[in-house]
Structures are given as C-alpha cells and as structure tokens.
Amino acid sequence: MLDVAALREAPWAEADWDALATRAAEAALAQTPYAEWAGSPTAIEVAVRLTSDDEVHTLNRQYRDKDKPTNVLSFPMIQPDLLDTVTQNSDDGEVLLGDIVLAHGVCAVEAEERGIAVEDHASHLIVHGVLHLLGYDHLEDAEAEVMEEMERAALRQLGLHDPYPVRED
Template sequence: MIEIALSREEPWPDADWDGLAERAARAAVERTPHGELIATRAAIEISVRLTSDAEVQQLNRQYRGKDKPTNVLSFPMIQPDLLETVTLNSDDGEVLLGDVVLAHGVCAGEAAERGIALADHAAHLIVHGVLHLLGYDHIDDGQAEAMERIEREALSSLGLPDPYLIRED
C-alpha cells in the first residue's frame, strides 16, 4: 500500500494537500509496471514536502549543484530495479520510496502563468516527482515521451487536463 507523509510549510495555503498527494501518487504508481505496490502488504512510504523556494534552492544547490529554486525535486531512497526485492524482504513491512519536494513560489508562478489552480499544478508535479522515484527520467526524447505519457494518463484519471498541451491564447 502507498502511504504519504506530507509536510506543509508557509507560504503554502491551507488545503487538502494530504488527499491531493495521496491521489496523485497512487495515480502515478498505478500506471507503471510497479502498480502492484498499490495492493502490496508492505507500506510504501513517499514523503511529500511543500516548502519555500529558499529551501528548495538550498537543496538544489547541495544535491544538484544548481543555485536556484526549481518546481520539484525528487530524492529516491532505493533503486527502482530493487524495489520488489526490498519490498518482499522488508523487516518491518515498511519501505521508504523517497522524497518529493515542491517550491511554493516557483509552483505558484508556473500555475499563474498557465492559468491553472495551484493544486492542479501541484498534483502534476507530485505525479512527476513520484515517477522520478520509480526511475523515470526525461534526459532523452524517448524517456521524456514515456514519462509524459504516464503523467497525462495519471492526470486524466484525476480529472485534470494534459499539462503538455500548448495553449493558443
């Protein structure tokens, strides 16, 4: 089963972030070959942190050598190809998949630029971050297309539009 450990800090507004993170993470996992994690007896924990641009900038500088905030960072705790083995052999039935961290200012700015709700954009970024935890990336075109396809399907299941459509205003 998927369990979300969510923390929210200012300036993120009050909202049902726990529910949104749970739905987004499940939608992402279900559309991958790791979909069986939804029904496994082991508790697969994903930490979602909603924080400030300053904290994300510090993490981005420390772990990626980039001294600027970004919308989402993902920190996998286990290799995706070892996930099944780790899950089956977990001593306490719990596996920490990893951390997904969102920067409020960057996310809010992108949402405003796209004319969408902050919660909808956060759902997309949580889906995106969870896919990174599962080993997906967008380094080359083939990987990016596969990842974007899963994101589109996951967001559609949540009733959200395709985030990669180019808007003609």
C-alpha cells in the same frame, strides 16, 4: 499499501494536502509496473514537503549543483534496479520510497502561467516526482516521451489538465 504524508509550510495555503498527495501518488503508481504495490501489505512510504523557494534553492544547489529554485525535487531512497524486489525484502513491512519537495513560489508562478489552480499543478508535480522515485527520467527524448505519457494518463485519471503541449514532428 501506499502511505503518503505531506508536510506543508508557509507560504503554502491550508488544504487537505495529504489527500491530494495520496491521490496524485496513487495515480502515478497506477501507470507503472508497480501498480500492485497499492494492494501490498508492505507500506510503501512517500514524503511530500511543501516548502519555500529558498529551501528548494538550497537543496537544488546542494544536491544538483544548480544555483536556483526549481518546481520539484525528488530524492529516491531505493535504487531503480532494486524496485522489483522492494516489497519482498522489507524487514518491518515498511519501505521508504523517497521524498518529494515542492517550491511554493515556482509552483504558483507556473500555475498562474498555465491558468490552473496551484493545487492542480502541485498534483502534477507530485505525479512527476513519484515517477522519478520509481526510476523514470526525462533526460533523453525517448525517456521524456514515456514519462510524459505516464503523467498525462495519471492526470486524466485525476481529471486534470494535460501539462504538455502537442509536439509538431
């Protein structure tokens, strides 16, 4: 079972962020070998924090040595090599997969540039964040292509835009 909780802070608008975050996380999970977790009796927990650029700037500087806000940060609580056994080794039937933090101002500007709703862009960033929690990355071109295709598939499942331009080879 996937349990997603969203914590909204100003300046994020009121919305059903728990439902949005849950749908996005489920769509991301469905693209991975961990899709069966959705039906597992173990509660796989993800926390999504919707906060200010200032807070994300501080976290980005503190944890990534980047002195600027970014759209999304992911903080995995499980090492990627342990993910395969995570539901079998839970003492209390709960596993905290990790935290995802979104910066309002950065997200709002990016959404406006793309001509989409902030909620739709936040959905994409939550999908992106969940994939990071599951050990996916985009540092190398091959990794980026795999992760982007998973994001595209998740967003199609959600009925949302393709966030990535078609690459000309």
